[in-house]
Amino acid sequence: MEITLMQGLLLALMSIIVGLDFFLEAFFVFRPLMVSTFTGLILGNVELGLKVGALIELAFAGLTPAGGTQPPNPVMAGLMGTVLAYTTGCTPEAALGLCLPFSFLGQYVILFYYSAFSFFMGKADTYAENGDTKGIRRINLTTMFIISVTYGVLAFLCAYVAQEPMQAFVKWLPAVITHGLEVAGGILPAVGFGMLLRVMMxxxxxxxxxxxxxxxxxxxxxxxxxxxxxxxxxxxxxxxxxxxxxxxxxxxxxxxxxxxxxxxxxxxx
Amino acid sequence: MSASNKVTSRDITVLGIRSSFLQASFNYERMQSCGFTWAMCPILEKIYGDDKKQLAGAMVDNMEFINTHPNLVGFLMGLMISLEEGGATREAVKGLKLALFGPIAGIGDAIFWFTILPIVAGISCSFASQGSILGPIIFFTVYLAIWILRIVWTHLGYRLGTKSIDIITENSDTIANSATILGITVIGALIATYVSVTLLPVITVDGGIEVAVQTEFFDRIFPNLIPMCITLLCFYLLKKKVSPIVLIVGIIVLSILGAWIGLV
Incomplete structure (x- = not known):
């Protein structure tokens, strides 16, 4: 199945909203279950979104940003897992394995911003010393704008622009590897649960x-x-x-x- | 302070909503401080009116390092506003923030990330994996309720004022402990439900009887024993400071190897 330009733009718009929500941790629409459901809605196959989303959500249950650490990106995982299952027709389990590189990509981009946004703090101090509330507002709006645009661009590039080479790549994969990815999809939730246990046990x-x-x-x-x-x-x-x-x-x-x-x-x- | 500067109930509600901006400019140097300051700006402006010096003093304090839980930060904000309004010294407000953001982060992580998320995700996913839209609907409803509770926490912090300090510091361990028990129980069930491996080999035992390792051996003696062992192995390796990314890549590589030799 192919993703149309319109669908690509809608996916980008959706990623802007849920991506910003992930940064703020406000409404939790950034969790893979929600992102995959939205993606399924946009692509016209809600059931696929639900199945892929359920699988990725549980694999990511332990990969949380608790304590200010940045986990593999749940937005890119939910989006690309559903997109890959839709475009290549692979199983939800294989889609879980295939979406991980995109999830790591998202993680590193956010990690970069966590460091980069430190440079705004000197300016924020000056604004605070002058009681300049508008300046503080400007900084926060700037950082939120950067995050939103990044998610939009990433989503559009990965889901729409790169779809043909990705389709070709997945078709080229030998059966042993796709089956292996499916098996890995069943085991991967263990990492998430292991991470939860590490903190709680x-x-x-x-x-x-x-x-x-x-x-x-x-x-x-x-x-x-x-x-x-x-x-x-x-x-x-x-x-x-x-x-x-x-x-x-x-x-x-x-x-x-x-x-x-x-x-x-x-x-x- | 003139009467018009009085903080109203509506101001506190707005503060609770604005607490959603806590991480708007999250960064490694100061973490949530700049977003925290932004959320507090309107109400501080109201309290201090035209007194720029006082306003600046409060903002400089707010810009100091803070890393706490987004869902509960409203409580701390409400508490600080009650102090600012009561004319407490800068040291008192600052000290309070430093003393409480850690315990609040601890309670929040234990409740929201380690307890509510596995439970709500586990329940919603059991619907979603059967193709039912009820899954994401349940998920979203719960988190919408949690978001609305931010407003409640903010009012609570404002009303309790300094009384709440004892409540938090005395009860944070008990609350975290109860939440952990609930969370761990659910994680036990999640491991059994959602980690899955099926072993393919069929072994020929003496007399030529063929035994399928999975269906006729493990499933009969103890189903889900292998998933539990794999999870505990992950837990052990993570404790030994192995990075989760190494584990994820390792599982993929081993799964492909396993598929290649016909084990899984």
Whole structure:
């Protein structure tokens, strides 16, 4: 399938909006699930967008910008995953593997801007010292404009201009490689989950990981809501447990103080 | 301070909305400071009116390094405005910002990135992968609600004022801990649901009986054992400071190799 100029322009416009949203982290329309759905809508195949988006979203679940680190770009992944599945007819799993180079490209572009925007800060300091709110506004509008335009241009180049060589490239790939990419698509979410565990995991949380895993392994569920509710129950048990422990410790401390200070035989034993 | 300079409820709502600009000029030197300052500008102008010197003082403080959570930053902004309005010293406002942005970032990351995202993504994707538009609709609705809550946090910070400092510093660990338990439980289920490998080989055991490694061995004894092992291996390697990009490329290369020798 081919992407028309009109579709290319619409994809660029969509990327401008979701790309800016990724920079601001405001409405979360930058997540692969949303980007792929929008892309599918523009290309006239929503179902494809949903399937590709679901796959990429989960692979990217652990690749978050928490703490100011820049992850592989979710916008370019969602956009190009759907575009590649649409233009080349490859499976969603293979599209996940094929979209990664574009995602890394997006990541490096944003990393470049993170460094480059540092140069605006000297000027921002001067504006602040002069109480110049318009100057501060100008800097922020400039940086947002640069980010938006970059996403628009990147999306147009990757999705529209480069579509023919990409199609040829994917067709040229031997079956072993496309099958390998499909297999990788099934395994890649493990990296995202591994990254989540790296930040969250402590020995005391191991039982909860096992509980969630076992529940999903052996109980048929239409979706993951029951697991989330079970997790909420665990969280509440722990919350009240720790609250009570805190109270008991405080009481014990109070008793100890009374005993120690006064030596009053009426208190305590 | 004249009556017209009084901060109204509407101003606080606008501040909550403007907190969306926190990362408008994110950079490595000062992170979110310039966007933070921009979000605060209108309300600071209102408080200090024509007193350019005071306004500049507040703006210079705001321009100092800050890196906190976008969804919760409104709380800190509201709190700072209550201090600015109450005529607190520059040191007090600045100290408060420095003391609180870290804990707020910790709570925010634990709740929004490590708990809500895996849960909402897991549930929405289980719909979307079956081709149901309900997936992205659920996803967007949840995040729209989270965005609207920014306004609530901002009002809360403004109203609680300095009282909130104790609340945050005392409870940040408990909240992060509860959120982590919820998140970890869901991640356990996500591993079982969304990491998948199918081994192809068929082994001939004695007597000429053929056993398919995947369907007749692993699936019967313990389904999803291999996905769990792969995830734990990733976790281990990431802990050993292996870059995620190396892991991603490694998985692709190994998968292609596996396909080539007919393992997967």
């Amino acid at each position: 402590k020995a005391k949380y191991i039982p909860y990981l096992i509980a969630g895993f076992l529940m999903a392994c052996f109980i048929e569920m239409p979706n993951l809501l029951p697991v989330a509710l079970l997790g909420a129950v665990f969280a509440l048990i722990d919350f009240f447990g720790s609250k009570q422990r805190k109270q008991e410790i405080e009481e014990a401390l109070n008793n100890a103080n009374l005993n120690g200070n006064g030596g009053d035989s009426d208190v305590g034993i």
